[in-house]
Amino acid sequence: MAYPLLTNCPVCSKQLKITKLQCNHCQTTVENEFEVSKLAALGQEQLHFVEIFLKCRGNIKEVEKELGISYPTVRGKLDDIISALGYTSQKKPEVDKKKIVSLLEKGEITTEKAIQLLKEGEES
Structure with missing residues (x-):
């Protein structure tokens, strides 16, 4: 059974580095420092939201229906994810x-x- 990738240390909450990769078939092992995508830093709930958002092709009204949440809640979740990815949300005044x-x-x-x-x- 595979577990979800840990991106933060369970002791100090700092970001973990991936240093070892191994092939399940031939047992080849590669050791070095590897980068993960920004998406790996998202929590399970945020990743689920991103999947639904992509499935709905970015149509916020469709995301509302799919998740059963309001338009402002969809926008808020989207802004949280944008922030978690290290970007600033460009809200219009x-x-x-x-x-x-x-x-x-x-x-x-x-x-x-x-x-x-x-x-x-x-x-x-």
Whole structure:
């Protein structure tokens, strides 16, 4: 029975190095320092989420249905994984709808510009 790859030390929680690989068929052994992919650092729940996300071809609505969770929860899990992989999530700033309406009422922006700003807010 094979066990999942440990990536962190069970004693101090620091990252482990893989130093030995062995073939189950011919018993050839290779020793050195080997790198693992960034995905190896993800927990089981995060890897499951990534699998579902890929299965759904990145369609967040489909991920919602598959996992039975809300859109904000999907986005939150995705942001957590992005962070765990060492990347920064490029969140767009929250659109202030009241401010857009106020600017429109004052005549400081056109209707077309207001619609554009509101649509940009929906995409984030």
